[in-house]
Amino acid sequence: MSVETVCEICAQRKAQNTCDQCGRVVCEHHYNAADGRCEKCAGPRTL
Ligand SMILES: [Zn+2]
Ligand SMILES: [Zn+2]
Numbered sequence: 001m002s003v004e005t006v007c008e009i010c011a012q013r014k015a016q017n018t019c020d021q022c023g024r025v026v027c028e029h030h031y032n033a034a035d036g037r038c039e040k041c042a043g044p045r046t047l
């Protein structure tokens with residue numbers, strides 16, 4: 001039995017990261033790796 005956690009922001013992609021601030025599990029797309037936080041906490045990443 002496998003449980004796949006989905007991103008708590010988009011609810012579509014598979015979540016692979018946990019926000020250091022709020023503890024949300026988020027997908028790569030909504031995780032700011034430089035900050036270690038989700039997009040909600042760290043803001044959209046600037047490319
Ligand atoms: Zn996402
Ligand atoms: Zn967060």
